[in-house]
Amino acid sequence: MPTEQQSQHPPIFQNQVVVFSKNYLPLTRINIKRAIVLLVTGQAESMEFNSAQQWEVRSPSVVISVSEHIRLTKGNPKRRWKIPPVSRREIFRRDDHNCQYCGSAKHLTVDHVIPRSKGGTHSWSNVVTACESCNSAKGDRLLHEIGMALKTKPKAPVHPAIAFAEQFWKEQQPIDH
Ligand SMILES: [Zn+2]
Numbered sequence: 001m002p003t004e005q006q007s008q009h010p011p012i013f014q015n016q017v018v019v020f021s022k023n024y025l026p027l028t029r030i031n032i033k034r035a036i037v038l039l040v041t042g043q044a045e046s047m048e049f050n051s052a053q054q055w056e057v058r059s060p061s062v063v064i065s066v067s068e069h070i071r072l073t074k075g076n077p078k079r080r081w082k083i084p085p086v087s088r089r090e091i092f093r094r095d096d097h098n099c100q101y102c103g104s105a106k107h108l109t110v111d112h113v114i115p116r117s118k119g120g121t122h123s124w125s126n127v128v129t130a131c132e133s134c135n136s137a138k139g140d141r142l143l144h145e146i147g148m149a150l151k152t153k154p155k156a157p158v159h160p161a162i163a164f165a166e167q168f169w170k171e172q173q174p175i176d177h
Pocket of ligand 1: 099100101102103104130131132133134135
């Protein structure tokens with residue numbers, strides 16, 4: 001495991017630490033100062049993970065080894081999170097403010113994949129962000145009727161921690177493969 005000799009002064013405090021839940025779900029990134037607080041108070045422990053870096057932080061009375069990855073020792077506080085209701089704002093947010101047909105970020109509207117006139121519902125699996133021109137090109141028809149396709153299959157937004165985890169693991173993919 002590569003360890004880095006660093007001075008106990010500033011640069012080290014620019015490092016970021018990834019926090020994992022008790023059951024190893026990557027939750028979020030925090031700065032090393034917050035991580036130290038969690039470690040010192042026993043709310044988290046350092047994790048040995050792949051080639052995670054370790055930093056030594058010294059105070060007059062104590063030396064703490066902080067890993068790039070730490071894990072909470074207790075379960076997450078149960079913060080209630082509910083799937084947000086279908087709304088223009090939440091649809092745009094889920095779709096990253098991009099038209100789901102052409103990728104444009106301009107003149108966005110909400111499109112019902114299966115038109116409401118054909119029984120399509122106003123639900124997460126049937127609404128997407130669409131630019132005005134894609135929306136009007138599609139009109140009241142079904143995708144296969146006009147040869148249009150969605151970039152991704154629409155689904156309900158996921159919990160922010162899950163979204164972070166998905167992104168985190170994507171970033172961990174080995175480069176030389
Ligand atoms: Zn478009």
